[in-house]
Amino acid sequence: MADVQVEKEKISLFHSRAKEAGNRLSTAILTISLGGTAVYFATLTGGTNSSFSIFEKVIVIVGLVMFALTSFLCLLELKFDANRFYIAASNLEVEEANWDKYNRLKRLRLRLIYCSYVTLAIALVVTTLFVLSRII
Numbered sequence: 001m002a003d004v005q006v007e008k009e010k011i012s013l014f015h016s017r018a019k020e021a022g023n024r025l026s027t028a029i030l031t032i033s034l035g036g037t038a039v040y041f042a043t044l045t046g047g048t049n050s051s052f053s054i055f056e057k058v059i060v061i062v063g064l065v066m067f068a069l070t071s072f073l074c075l076l077e078l079k080f081d082a083n084r085f086y087i088a089a090s091n092l093e094v095e096e097a098n099w100d101k102y103n104r105l106k107r108l109r110l111r112l113i114y115c116s117y118v119t120l121a122i123a124l125v126v127t128t129l130f131v132l133s134r135i136i
Contacts, residue, residue, distance in 0.1 A: 007092060014089035021081040028074045035123065036067035056133050059126040066123030073116040080109045 052060070084105040091097035 011089045011092050014085045014092065018082045018085035018089065021078055021085060024078055028078060032067060032071045032074060032120070035120075035127070036064060036071070038127070053133070056130060059130045059133070063123050063126040063130060066119045066126065070116050070119040070123060073112050073119060077109055077112040077116065080105045080112065084109065 084102055087102045087105070091099060091102065
């Protein structure tokens with residue numbers, strides 16, 4: 001009887017983690033989008049496109065693309081995270097569970113996290129370069 005209760009608690013825990021991962025999605029996307037918005041703001045308040053040098057145009061475009069790619073990667077990562085916890089909860093409900101998809105999503109999620117770190121770092125560097133080029 002106690003084992004059944006423990007299993008139900010595990011299932012509930014994984015379902016709540018799936019919900020938490022979905023909720024974090026909104027926060028992460030908002031945070032990343034604010035960085036992209038800052039680039040747009042700097043671009044629009046700096047004058048017309050013709051006043052930008054080729055270097056500035058390139059780094060603004062790269063920055064915007066990297067912010068967008070980071071947002072996309074974060075969306076995917078959090079969706080996979082939510083799916084992974086749902087699969088874990090579902091596997092705990094059955095006798096013969098198959099953990100292959102869970103483990104595949106776990107590995108893919110980690111890769112997406114690392115890729116989002118790289119794209120965010122690139123976006124921040126080129127945004128900084130743009131701001132510095134406008135100041136100097």
